[in-house]
Amino acid sequence: MIWVIIPALALTIPIIAILTDHFGKQNKIKHEMIKDQLELEKLKQENYLIETEKMKLELEKIRLEAPNDKFM
Template sequence: MEDVIIVIGIMALIVSIPLVAIVTAHKRSAMKLQLQIIEKETELEKIKMENYGIETEKMRVELEHSKQALLEMKK
């Protein structure tokens, strides 16, 4: 009876090692994908901030032109 328990224990160990490897590989892959997502989101936020700065500057220049045009019309 003791031999059967030892054999079952060894079989469980043999089966569990590949399962642990599969789960670990899956988690590693999922973490790499999550890192890529975070990197892309960071890049997108950086582009959004650059775009905001450009749009703000464009609006400032347009407002300045409009202001100048109104001042010239009043003369």
Template sequence: MSMWIAIAAISISAILADMFNKNKKIELKRIDKEIDLEKLRLKTYEIETEKMRLELEHSKQALLEIKR
């Protein structure tokens, strides 16, 4: 009888360990996706900042030409 209990305990612990590992893999994938998203946000921010800088420079040049 105790042999069956030991077999059941080992089986249950193996199932729980497998679930834990799968959950950790899913968590790592989620974190990787968040990192990718943050990289895209930073790239977008850099592009928008450069665009605004160019627009400001263009406006500045236009104002200087008007004052002449």
């Protein structure tokens, strides 16, 4: 009976090492993905602020060009 247990234990150690390595690589990939998503959100926010400022400037330009307009 002990001759069955010893090889079984000898085979489980490398399997556990392979699984641990795999899960570690998965976590590293998830970490990189979250970091990239955060960078993307920062760029989206920056783009939104730039576009908003551009629209404000365009609106101000239109107001200055047509000061007697009833709709403004």
